Amino acid sequence: MTLSPTRRSTMKLIAAGAVGFVLPNFVGASRADAAVTALKQAIAEAAAKDEALSAFYRERNYKPVFVGNGDGRRRGALLKALASAGDHGLPIGAYDAAGLKAAMKAAKTPSDRGRVEVMAATRMLDYADHLRSGVLTPRRIDSLLVMDVPRYDRASTIDAFSKSNPAAFLKKMAPRKPEYVRLQKEKLQLEKLLGKGGWGDKVQAKSLKPGQSGGAVVQLRNRLIRMGYMRKSATQSYDVKMQSAVQKFQINHGLSPDGVAGASTIAQVNKDAQDRLQQVLVAMERQRWNSRPLEKKHVWVNIPDFHVDIMKNGKSTFRSRVVVGKNTSDRRTPEFSDTMEFMIINPSWYVPRSIVTKEYLPLMQRNKGAAGQLQIIGRNGKPVSRSSINFSQYNAKNFPYSMKQPPSKGNALGLVKFMFPNKHNIYLHDTPSKSLFGRESRAFSHGCIRVHKPFDFAYALLASQEKDPEGFFQSALRTKRERRVDLREPLPVHIAYYTAWVDAKGQAHYRNDVYNRDAQIFSALSRAGVSLRSVAS
Template sequence: MTLSPTRRSTLKLIAAGVAGAMLPSFGAGRADAAVTALKQSIAEAAARDEGLSTFYRKRNYKPVFVGKGDSRRCAALLRALERAGDHGLPVGAYDADGLKAAMKDARTPSDMGRVEVEAAKRMLDFADHMRSGVLDPRSVDNMLVMDVPRYDRASTIDAFAKSNPAAFLRKMAPRKPEYVRLQKEKLKLEKLLARGGWGDKVQAKTLKPGETGGAVIQLRNRLIRMGYLRKSASQTYDAKMQAAVQSFQVNHGLAPDGVAGGSTIAQINQDVQDRLQQVLVAMERQRWNSRPMEKHHIWVNIPDFHVDIIKNGKSTFRSRVVVGKNTSDRRTPEFSDKMEFMVVNPSWYVPRSIVTKEYLPLMQRNRGAARQLQIIGRNGRPVNRANINFAQYNARNFPYSMKQPPSKGNALGLVKFMFPNKHNIYLHDTPSKSLFGQEMRAFSHGCIRVHKPFDFAYALLANQESNPEGFFQNVLRTGQERRVDLREPMPVHIAYYTAWVDAKGQAHYRNDVYNRDSRIFDALSRAGVSLGSVAS
């Protein structure tokens, strides 16, 4: 948003009025009394905010915004609050117009003290939302377990008071390229929404190359408006349209066969406002994770169903993954940790929940069920299942654990990748390869199955072994369970982005597999974030 010269002049006048005109010239005694009254008012207004109270007390209640405060700070703050919508923040929560009016109308020292503290509060709210997000992620979904940094209020306003105000407020936004690219996509979608979106939806279940008709024209027009196809009068699903559909499919996580099948048409028919919501949620997620990423890390994006090894901003390894099923006890959580080691030829120690919910009922019906698993007693030794009366136990009192020894049929496959965490989540191989052919790959109990686990292992070992493949295969051939430590633990980020923009400026969108985006956007809406203003 660009302010007109008239608008800038108005802000300067308001700021000047706050900084100067509020304290008219008095005699020395009356001036001292006014200053004392102003300080008293600031102290009273800030008393319930520990951070602000600490800040003002340390500076003897000298104002930042009013009286002898810096007029630039008022103007910079008002401009920043008015442009908060550019970042998908709740503009109404800062009420720039109300603050401006209060600044203009304040006359007495008491009024000025209240305005001073109100301006400080709104600056701090704005700064906190920009740096750390509007929402507390754990309050939205208990599987959003990332640690979001929140900054000390007293230190923040102290830094603001000592800095160039406009520059300070600009630096509150995440400085990662991913955030900047998302913001550009947001502005682009807002303009499209104001112009009516992408036009008529495609009224067909499936369209194939060579077809003609009204639905093909609808497909052509939407692809043109989306930027996948140059302007054309063609009424046939020709080679150019097929190539455009393939590009669209790549950017939406679909098999790029060039055929507009049901899943492709469903994505093409998404409304602009739906994509805008995804972008706004992605920007909030970027604010939750505003700290710069490590130069070398592992990235799992749940809705994208892929794992990448990222080095200096580029993917050096990529594999399909299967993530947790969309049920309350199986969804893969979002968090960060460090991968410390891998286990080659792993045993599978069956989680207690799976033992009692899945295997115990099977063995109660047939004691020979799940024969591939060993029953383990409390002493850690295998127990002959023929000696167990499974019928006498339930989920609470079943006294045994279960284990699957190393084998090609092991549920964890032949290697697992460990970053010990309280969620008991890790990456691993699997003998069930067929699921990797699905577009939507949410089938596991929560852990992340890797399609190319050996290649993943080689890539991780390349940092410490001259022949990583040979080293791994030698360990594998022993058939014995062995832990292999990573000399340099690798940061792991398990994230959930249904929208992102790549370095080439191309937007990518995915399905909201766990409905987390939907819950986050509902919470943002309750906090005051709105799409309503973009079409005005």
């Protein structure tokens, strides 16, 4: 038997698995009816491989969203959004607005229009997902990027789009946090700067200080002017105005603001605009991963900034330097969010198993008295005399003891620790090693976060539940006994990693990529199609 073209199309549709779509009888059907049916059939076939899209179109009896006679606003809004994807640092090529527009114009037959319909829907969903939740999946980049990124249901997304003002809907996909908007403005400024050639000649000197003059000072002057730290000037000497500009630059780059352009300052001044643009693009991706609004009050730790803040209504009410994990594979501080529930005053330090077996066991195998400040604890929880242990018979796998340091000023955790129980065993705490807080780069710990002003941090946390938070804390401290103090209002904690951000005054801040995470993320973004660009001003 020879099938008619219509019957062949019907069999193709059934084979494509378009469940719920029933073709009408074509006997006596008008040419218009046949065209509508052919369009629906093409949509069903093109969407069959995408379960969410197939379900969406099936629910609406394969009525188009983009290629119908009344869908011009949706087509226009989508094409405009896709064409401007680069404004958000998204992979423009992944959406190919020009190609989609050409396909729309070239689609003459119902079958062509059906395929273009699904093409447009797919690209709209990809764009919406990338803009709302990020191009990348964090844990695939680094296992220590453990934030949970919300991914939204595709069928619900296109259904909402089909019922909304299309331009407004697509605009709302971007994070609405002011931090994201400020980064986007900085991105555009850097792109315009690249269009003009960047910041000019680099400073050809290892260091410069007030009172000096010459060609290198002029190079420093010119770069500071282009960066916005100095007004236009013809000075050739390192004068008071240049010293003030250097101090502002140092503050915004996490350097000691001494006004002297030392080696670390010169290194930051000589960074290319492209480098800064990469940092901003990565920061925007991170904002998309964390697009949900932050709580009115929370604890914020930015690893590359080496600081902890208590934030309230967008402003810092407490700030302290911190030391974070050392840049080795087993010590880097992970990025995650949790809830601080309590603090422990006069804490004991229960040494992590990895430190016991990797660091202390080899020491005690050479000298039983090594790490004498630590108690050896048996499986019954009681201290065991070192003289009774033959350390040489054990290795990292079979060592049956744990180790503990009782409360004391010399305790590795200091005199207070702040707990937000988590699987990473990361928390904030005091430390007897105060000298490290004087350094600009502070990545030295085993992973936990050491706080420079732990008592003040404790007072700030207790202020909402104690009339005299300092007196309460000091009274507990004087007992020299371990004491748990629950927070009546548990506080969200966010451990983040931003090497670029723009403050509420519009000042851009940059930090070093201490764990090389930004480089990993930008490499992955590049593979996904994100690229640097310059624009004409």
